[in-house]
Amino acid sequence: MQLTGPVFDALARGDLAGATATSPVPLTAYLTGSDRRGLWKRRSRQVAADPGSAAWVTGIIWDQRHLLAVGTAGYHGPPDTSGMVEIGYAVDPAHRRRGYARAALESLLARAVQEPQVHTVRVTISPANTASYQLASQYGFVKVGEQWDDEDGLEIIYEIPADRR
Numbered sequence: 833m834q835l836t837g838p839v840f841d842a843l844a845r846g847d848l849a850g851a852t853a854t855s856p857v858p859l860t861a862y863l864t865g866s867d868r869r870g871l872w873k874r875r876s877r878q879v880a881a882d883p884g885s886a887a888w889v890t891g892i893i894w895d896q897r898h899l900l901a902v903g904t905a906g907y908h909g910p911p912d913t914s915g916m917v918e919i920g921y922a923v924d925p926a927h928r929r930r931g932y933a934r935a936a937l938e939s940l941l942a943r944a945v946q947e948p949q950v951h952t953v954r955v956t957i958s959p960a961n962t963a964s965y966q967l968a969s970q971y972g973f974v975k976v977g978e979q980w981d982d983e984d985g986l987e988i989i990y991e992i993p994a995d996r997r
Contacts, residue, residue, distance in 0.1 A: 905936035915951030
């Protein structure tokens with residue numbers, strides 16, 4: 833479920849009521865938690881600078897059956913000059929181990945395959961996040977390096993060609 837600049841702005845402020853008022857779906861307190869705030873601040877600035885990036889960046893993992901926002905998923909932005917997109921996903925701890933991360937990953941990969949300008953899909957995972965690594969490895973992601981992220985610390989970089997089926 834894609835979001836807009838006003839929703840990103842409200843989430844960045846921790847304003848759940850304001851975010852829900854402008855969101856296409858009801859949102860949950862998990863989305864305004866302190867661990868999500870940095871994400872929303874980045875997306876708010878990003879979409880303000882490049883409104884077209886809103887179609888690519890973090891959205892809501894929406895459970896249609898239960899009408900519930902269960903996490904976040906999306907790309908870090910549009911494809912870069914080499915055709916690489918980086919994906920990210922996070923599931924509310926209260927809703928983990930129910931297939932939401934897998935569904936989000938599959939949806940993001942399906943879109944990447946359909947976008948002619950996307951050649952490579954990347955995911956970065958903390959070495960301690962075994963569940964995310966195990967999920968990504970099932971889709972053929974392979975380690976291509978490491979990086980330091982000021983917010984998340986050490987991350988292992990995994991990639992897969994976008995046209996891999």
